[in-house]
Amino acid sequence: MPRPVLLFTGSWADQRLEELAAQAAEWGYQGLDLCCWGDHFEVQRALTEEEYAPAKLDLLRRLELEAPVLSSHRVSQAVCDPIDERHRALLPDYVWGDGAPAGVQQRATEEMIATVRAAHKLGVNVLAGFTGSPIWSYVLGYPSPSKAVVEEGLREFVHRWTPILEVCQECGIRYAFEVHPGQIAFDLYSAERVLDALNEREEFGFTLDPAHLHWQGIDPVEFIRRFPDRIYHVHVKDVAITLNGRSGLLGSYLPYDDPRRGWHPRAPGRGGLDWEGIIRALNAAGYSGALAVEWQDPGMDRLQGAEEACKFVKRLDFEPPPRAEEQAFR
């Protein structure tokens, strides 16, 4: 297995890290993609308590687990999103404050800068997360946004994220933005546009979430081929498209476990993704980062599933030939 198989801890924040890490090691994982909520990784403590980050690393090291990636999806969402009540549950109290949008965005930005510094302290070089988006709500609605509105949205995104990316550059940290509905980019062409808006600055690349591309009709293989140098992190989770004439891809506001939806998140290998093609494309792109299982399958017990998922990813991953092999025959 050429790449470390991680468990992304974001779906397990109800458990204490100590327990979760022990389980993950037992299931066979080689490391954790730590989330910045629950007790998994607390940014302010990491910055203010000298022993915090080393203690985390020590805990993991005893279990022979790596921690090459830190994830901050919740706070990053608030940086350039129009803030509303839904964000309260995502944010620490000190970021939410009185909930007045401008202040929340400002404090979220500061917290992200702190997160970059904390990541640096932890010794990771990839920070994964979202962006939020001032224009997401216009994506399919009515009236369609004018060209100017889209451009203004991108400008705002650049304006709000540049200070964070500056600190990334300073600390040698790459920000692995997860291309995802609800964000400034969610498909191949919006991802192109975002890179362009940032003048392709190197600190900013992508977390590949193939499941959310697949149900949109996009082939993750084409995405990897388009951005071979910008895949900074990979989430492994699957998706099943379950169209039957009545269900729809927009999901009818139904929760993930409702069979009337048109697509469903699934444990790795139990949906419709072409993992063979994805791994080959990652090999061709020279991706050498981690493969992090994001557990999200409302129809399967997560304890059974997380262990299976780890085995699945290990079986899936394979080595390309050491160099362009001379084709001896045919």
Add this chain to the structure above:
Amino acid sequence: MPRPVLLFTGSWADQRLEELAAQAAEWGYQGLDLCCWGDHFEVQRALTEEEYAPAKLDLLRRLELEAPVLSSHRVSQAVCDPIDERHRALLPDYVWGDGAPAGVQQRATEEMIATVRAAHKLGVNVLAGFTGSPIWSYVLGYPSPSKAVVEEGLREFVHRWTPILEVCQECGIRYAFEVHPGQIAFDLYSAERVLDALNEREEFGFTLDPAHLHWQGIDPVEFIRRFPDRIYHVHVKDVAITLNGRSGLLGSYLPYDDPRRGWHPRAPGRGGLDWEGIIRALNAAGYSGALAVEWQDPGMDRLQGAEEACKFVKRLDFEPPPRAEEQAFR
């Protein structure tokens, strides 16, 4: 041809009605689905000038055109949408006012009530339009809305639309809400839910827009079968799905004529819709209303296209057997 073929005038509001109507008659249309913008149908004038509505009818009658449907998509959008700059271009100045959201919503509601009364004056019994939606922006984004947030959104919708529907009931007018992205319902199950929220009150039914169902993966035939008594109006326009691995169904904020999109509106018969199945389902549902061509094809000259579309719809439509035919053989 059992059903009148109309031209929906919303895409032609840059032309004066007088000219457009003459053209439509020449192209073979049997009537118009008049929009409430441009000079096609001005609500306030219709209510205040005794001769306004009769003059419109007279104009059409001279061309042997019917006017069985009135359309008010622009103002209706503002009734329960979160208001922003995009709405300014949709609304008459007297509705936009100072643009403060609460006031705009209030004035939009009043304008819709006026529109119902004006429709009554015009003698139509179907008013078509949108709803806007307080929860559209949450449809695919992050974080997913909780059950409570969705329910609250529906309650707000009911609260804001009930006064308008009361006047519909009073005037004998059916509101044909177009199930469409950006609205309170956009697919089969959200449409179920909206009917339920309104206690299935009879004034409220649907404008079938099969194109926007199709690209979501929903079969318009199943939609018709699910709501046979609630199809109050039908828009005829087509859609082509053009996925190639890179394009996506969410459209990347690209305009309709950009080939990188994953779906494209098309002239009737030039996309992927199963019109045969749709007409048979409308026949089975006993739908006897109009079929209104909504012109929306950024790749085709609209003058050439509108005439072709009229012919297409006439060729498409056919009579079911007069009664349950005794099957004479086999």
Add this chain to the structure above:
Amino acid sequence: MPRPVLLFTGSWADQRLEELAAQAAEWGYQGLDLCCWGDHFEVQRALTEEEYAPAKLDLLRRLELEAPVLSSHRVSQAVCDPIDERHRALLPDYVWGDGAPAGVQQRATEEMIATVRAAHKLGVNVLAGFTGSPIWSYVLGYPSPSKAVVEEGLREFVHRWTPILEVCQECGIRYAFEVHPGQIAFDLYSAERVLDALNEREEFGFTLDPAHLHWQGIDPVEFIRRFPDRIYHVHVKDVAITLNGRSGLLGSYLPYDDPRRGWHPRAPGRGGLDWEGIIRALNAAGYSGALAVEWQDPGMDRLQGAEEACKFVKRLDFEPPPRAEEQAFR
């Protein structure tokens, strides 16, 4: 148009032939495929009244209609079917008699012999029809029939049909058996077997009913290629497969116009058949017989449909090159 386009009158037996023929001529048909029920063609009268057949021909000739095919599906069904109440409605009283199965089968055989002779009097050389089957009910049921049971069924078929085919041979008439569910053959391999059981006697060939092959998953083009010399007649009607996860191909005993069925007969050109491929295969097979529209579409008015169908078939049919054309270029 190289081949005559006929209207098969079986679905119109509630109308008097005189009226129907006049309509058919007006719709553009070039002839009729006359059924032996209603007043369209009465076998016993044709045999006993010298003027009967000539009068029919005269009626058609005045309308410039041909009558190259006679059809006897109803009586032929009773020749080797297990007789039950359903057959009563199919048979003339003098064939049904007291309904005791052995007698009914015997009288049906005699009536078929009479039909061959009557066809000869009428001057046609193709008689179309069914066979019935002693083993149809075992086709998918439980327990599966043993090899011996199937062979015994075929022997019975041969035994019962040989006397009729003898008279066909005597009169120069080809029997165009319609491969169809409920009959001794219903698909490609059962058709092979039936020809084999009859030692491929020349009087016995097939009416191609592409619709009933299609929903079974069989390509009519392959059927034509397999039996190029045995296509003696062609029925033109279409079929739509409407599977949606709940509907099934066996049809749930639902009538043809129930949308819950998995397939539906349709007017020609309005279903899923590859007519282009069928016509090319007929051309390649050298088929020069008629193309007879069998009207069977429970969702469409038959008066509108029959005219459209005639135009469809004329447009569909085309000439192959006069001889193996020298390919001048590429």
Add this chain to the structure above:
Amino acid sequence: MPRPVLLFTGSWADQRLEELAAQAAEWGYQGLDLCCWGDHFEVQRALTEEEYAPAKLDLLRRLELEAPVLSSHRVSQAVCDPIDERHRALLPDYVWGDGAPAGVQQRATEEMIATVRAAHKLGVNVLAGFTGSPIWSYVLGYPSPSKAVVEEGLREFVHRWTPILEVCQECGIRYAFEVHPGQIAFDLYSAERVLDALNEREEFGFTLDPAHLHWQGIDPVEFIRRFPDRIYHVHVKDVAITLNGRSGLLGSYLPYDDPRRGWHPRAPGRGGLDWEGIIRALNAAGYSGALAVEWQDPGMDRLQGAEEACKFVKRLDFEPPPRAEEQAFR
């Protein structure tokens, strides 16, 4: 593995139960779905010999095998089928008697009542089997059955089965009727109709046989969703659809191992069924009964196959989350 994996012994009745049970235990099965033919379970002995049923249970218990289901497909077929020679091989001599249809049906009914009582003695609470059908032969044949004929067939079914179901009720036994070609119900809508005809009495539910739904074009997932409370037993076997333009779904009377057929029974996991979807739908329906392997693969050695099948089902089955899991993230 949440559900017991059984071997249905019906395909192994040529072996003595003692041997078969030992093998099954060795292969890893957790129980048997005992058939009432061969020496596996003899109804009359069970009723008359006090030690018979306990001895069977004892045999199984020594091998740590359960016996939660009894199967009586052969006799149940004769209860309302039109009786012919094929049934002789299915029935014990004392049920066949002189073979006169009315008597056979009567004795089959009595034997089924005896079977219910014997099942009760054995301590099972699910009895699986067929029904036979007075109208199966009309399903696709000609002429189509009238509405009245279908209704009469259902009434006869209800009439003949009610006495048996009364005894089921008395004994606390559920009858798991296998929806299957040849039976009173064979697809989703005929299953609806049968439940309706029985006023949805609780003793009567279904054995899910997903393979026979699949080749008809029906999605077993939709079947489970339609009848979540009526899945009383599940057979695990697969099917491959092998259409190539010439083969057909009705199978041409060819045996299962003939490659010219359009579908073929296959060992579990070696055909086209979506087992992932089926297990999730069973989980969603709360099905907690057994999963019984029905061995039926004419292209594979059954000794090799039965062991593999057991492993396949164990690997397939998985636990849903303990309760509606709070979705911690996204």
Add this chain to the structure above:
Amino acid sequence: MPRPVLLFTGSWADQRLEELAAQAAEWGYQGLDLCCWGDHFEVQRALTEEEYAPAKLDLLRRLELEAPVLSSHRVSQAVCDPIDERHRALLPDYVWGDGAPAGVQQRATEEMIATVRAAHKLGVNVLAGFTGSPIWSYVLGYPSPSKAVVEEGLREFVHRWTPILEVCQECGIRYAFEVHPGQIAFDLYSAERVLDALNEREEFGFTLDPAHLHWQGIDPVEFIRRFPDRIYHVHVKDVAITLNGRSGLLGSYLPYDDPRRGWHPRAPGRGGLDWEGIIRALNAAGYSGALAVEWQDPGMDRLQGAEEACKFVKRLDFEPPPRAEEQAFR
């Protein structure tokens, strides 16, 4: 109809131009794509007889036919092909000479230069044709060609064609090379490579032959999008893919009319091409050249077919909007 509909005369060279032109005009064509064989256009006469080209133009003008394109597929094939007996039938005697390969290639080059000059005399600005290829025979064979072999083949192509393209440049003529099996480019990526090898010189572009792209699995729409400025001519002909498990895409050396082939040339509109998409892509690319019907359908009489094809192309073609239309609604 925005673009002239031509008949490419290459498939009709057995007829005298005078007759063919009269027929073409009657069928509705607006011009001819003249081939340089038969008596349609004789290069040496055009260069040496002052009245030859004017007389041809005069003939066409009397029939109101244009002649905007000249085609020289046969001689162009010999420019860089390995010469063998098959070429003899393609070439005038004075080009074939003694058939020694080097001499034939040299004389073919000279004849092509003469053809460019003759085209100039005729007043056309598009010359269509092939290239031949030194490496075609390696395309799928064994052993695969090394990178060096492919590069050497391209160099040879450039070397041989440069003198011809120099004269094109001098005369203001664009060479519309038909991307086609047997040529230096036959798919999208080989076309890229050829343009690159020629340093994208402007005289060299493509004749789009969508049929030969389609059966290779390539979407002609993607081809047009890749080379919007290089589509210099368009051939309209269709293709049907007829795979059935036994037929193959390489065609088994079978002639076009053999049903065992895996693909078949077809009259326009009678195959599998997405003409709607092709026309829209040509519109988007700003292609304003001709649409030339290339008749090649071995299953259809060419007299019937050529007329139908003309109507088909006229119906197919349509105008894009005059300018980027302001989207008035939605």
Add this chain to the structure above:
Amino acid sequence: MPRPVLLFTGSWADQRLEELAAQAAEWGYQGLDLCCWGDHFEVQRALTEEEYAPAKLDLLRRLELEAPVLSSHRVSQAVCDPIDERHRALLPDYVWGDGAPAGVQQRATEEMIATVRAAHKLGVNVLAGFTGSPIWSYVLGYPSPSKAVVEEGLREFVHRWTPILEVCQECGIRYAFEVHPGQIAFDLYSAERVLDALNEREEFGFTLDPAHLHWQGIDPVEFIRRFPDRIYHVHVKDVAITLNGRSGLLGSYLPYDDPRRGWHPRAPGRGGLDWEGIIRALNAAGYSGALAVEWQDPGMDRLQGAEEACKFVKRLDFEPPPRAEEQAFR
């Protein structure tokens, strides 16, 4: 596992046989399909050194490896191919000589005869290889070959190969010609034709290479059914079709590891082949020969892949029932 799983050594000729054999045994292979290049099997030494063949066998026997098949693809290619520079790398110097085509072909024929005799010495009874082809380059090119050209090509093939096949007959060796692009037969119908040209002489049969059939659109199952008695050897390798609108099946001269190709060779089980169907068809055909892994996957490390492939084939293969099993139930 009923059939021996071999490793075809042709793709490993850069390794010494001694090492390779040891690895193969360790990976689980049961034998080798030895190639006649590298040091794996040297024909002239085998014929002239008494101990050569026995020593090879001894080496394998010590590792418990069989050697039932010898492969001579490289020299066999030159027997009736038009010789060019590409062949130099394939041939031993003593066969290439001065490279003059006629001499090379002659010496290749002699070397093939020697190979047959050497195979006999080694004790194998299957010799696998290619044929070359005088007409391959015409397969899709322009101009199409006339019927006469194809027949002449076949005659030349028969002429050149008959001497070799005579020696096969003499030695009791079957020649397993690999149906493959670049050869005299490459699909089902060309394979038919070659057998016919050879009067179906028994020494000549096929190596099944399902991957090269699949991307041509041919079902390997149909190939096996068509030639059940002529499958003399089987290569196990897979292929992925990766069409995306731009890539094409002819491959653009791109190497196998270029993602722009339309198909890619893949490790067994990692492509699109229906192995289940292939094994069942081989079982039905009674094939009892070897299954030889041909390693050809430019995206996977061959050391990891070869071991996995061996396991894959062992898992894949299974026993058919010992005899036509009596179907005990249903």
